[in-house]
Every structure is written in structure tokens, then in C-alpha cells.
Amino acid sequence: MSAAEAGGVFRRAQGRTLDAFPAEQEREWKGPFYFIQGADPQFGLMKAWSTGDCDNGGDEWEQEIRLTEQAIQAINKLNPKPRFFVLCGDLIHAMPGIKAVFSGHYHRNAGGTYQNMDVVVSSAIGCQLGNDTHGVRVVVVTADKIVHRYYSLDELSERGIEGDLMDLMKEK
Known part of the structure; x- marks a missing residue:
């Protein structure tokens, strides 16, 4: 059983609809809410930037992984919870053997x-x-x-x- 099946944590779109936001519940304004927007985890850039070689050197992701985990942990602690989380921008900078x-x-x-x-x-x-x-x-x-x-x-x-x-x- 996947994590999505076990806990309903992940939502999937079906029939051009995301069931996280049912139309019958979303038709009318229900008051303020907030969402989180994150950007540019850009796995591999921190090493490349620190070595001054942004065309190479993106073979280590440890710092970016740690920071991304920190962001997720911080967001998961928020109360009230954000309505949703959107991740934009560059997801990776470099990948070994790409x-x-x-x-x-x-x-x-x-x-x-x-x-x-x-x-x-x-x-x-x-x-x-x-x-x-x-x-x-x-x-x-x-x-x-x-x-x-x-x-x-x-x-x-x-x-x-x-x-x-x-x-x-x-x-x-």
C-alpha cells in the first residue's frame, strides 16, 4: 500500500479535478486562508556555487536536501495548516550522470x-x-x-x- 493509499496524504487529479478542493465546497467564499509558496530547491547548486564552477560540481545535494526537509518540517508544524503548498522554480541544478x-x-x-x-x-x-x-x-x-x-x-x-x-x- 502506498503512502497515498494509507493516509490520504497525497492528492491526485482525476477527471480534470483535484479532489482536495471539491466544487460543492469551493463555490462560495468561506473566509481568509493562506498557502505556502516555495521556490528553487535547485539540488546541486550550493556545491557548484561554493566551488565557483556552476557548469559542473552539482554532484552533491546534501545541503539542499537538509534545507528542503527543514522547510517541510517547519510547514508541517504550522497551525492552522496552510491550504496548500506550491513548489515553483528550478528543482535541480545538476544531477550526476544526467x-x-x-x-x-x-x-x-x-x-x-x-x-x-x-x-x-x-x-x-x-x-x-x-x-x-x-x-x-x-x-x-x-x-x-x-x-x-x-x-x-x-x-x-x-x-x-x-x-x-x-x-x-x-x-x-
């Missing part, structure tokens, strides 16, 4: 390679600004490689993930 960066926001498929790192932009589930279909990208990570493929929503619904990708996920 081979690919996956992003969106361009609303079409794109990408390239920069200094032996693949940059992969996935098209949108929603509004398309190019000729790509509405879809998602399936990314399979093994010890040796990263393989990714864009699927239209229709393809994924009708056929699922292709056999060669499924084979990569089998334990060896």
Missing part, C-alpha cells in the same frame, strides 16, 4: 543535443500549437540507457506501450 532533460511548455515536440545531453520537449496534452497530436511521452530508464517515445492519446489508449519499451522494463 543524460537527458525532459520538458514541455512549447506545445509541440522538439529537442536537440547540447554537450552530450539530450534536450527533449514533449508536445501538449492540451492545446497544440503545432501539428503534433495531443499526447504524452513514455520514458524508460535502464542502467544503460534512456529510451523515450511520444504517443498520441489515441495510440496510448488503443495499443498501450509498445513491446520493445516493455521489454526494456523487464528485470534481467
Whole structure:
């Protein structure tokens, strides 16, 4: 059983709705509330910054992990509790052995390679600004490689993930 199932701690969106904020309860103003906005945990930047080499040296995350845990502990102690927590900005600065960066926001498929790192932009589930279909990208990570493929929503619904990708996920 996952933590979400056990304690209902994590909320998931379904049917374009987040059940943490039911429409019947949220239609009318019920008074002031607050939320917490955090930004830029940027794992790896503190070492890179301290060594003066921001293009490298992001292979240690201990300080950022400690600070993020401190933030979570402080927020969990608050009374009354915040309505929700939003984390924005740069989540990581560097990751040891990073081979690919996956992003969106361009609303079409794109990408390239920069200094032996693949940059992969996935098209949108929603509004398309190019000729790509509405879809998602399936990314399979093994010890040796990263393989990714864009699927239209229709393809994924009708056929699922292709056999060669499924084979990569089998334990060896």
C-alpha cells in the first residue's frame, strides 16, 4: 500500500479535478486562508556555487536536501495548516550522470543535443500549437540507457506501450 493509499496524504487529479478542493465546497467564499509558496530547491547548486564552477560540481545535494526537509518540517508544524503548498522554480541544478532533460511548455515536440545531453520537449496534452497530436511521452530508464517515445492519446489508449519499451522494463 502506498503512502497515498494509507493516509490520504497525497492528492491526485482525476477527471480534470483535484479532489482536495471539491466544487460543492469551493463555490462560495468561506473566509481568509493562506498557502505556502516555495521556490528553487535547485539540488546541486550550493556545491557548484561554493566551488565557483556552476557548469559542473552539482554532484552533491546534501545541503539542499537538509534545507528542503527543514522547510517541510517547519510547514508541517504550522497551525492552522496552510491550504496548500506550491513548489515553483528550478528543482535541480545538476544531477550526476544526467543524460537527458525532459520538458514541455512549447506545445509541440522538439529537442536537440547540447554537450552530450539530450534536450527533449514533449508536445501538449492540451492545446497544440503545432501539428503534433495531443499526447504524452513514455520514458524508460535502464542502467544503460534512456529510451523515450511520444504517443498520441489515441495510440496510448488503443495499443498501450509498445513491446520493445516493455521489454526494456523487464528485470534481467
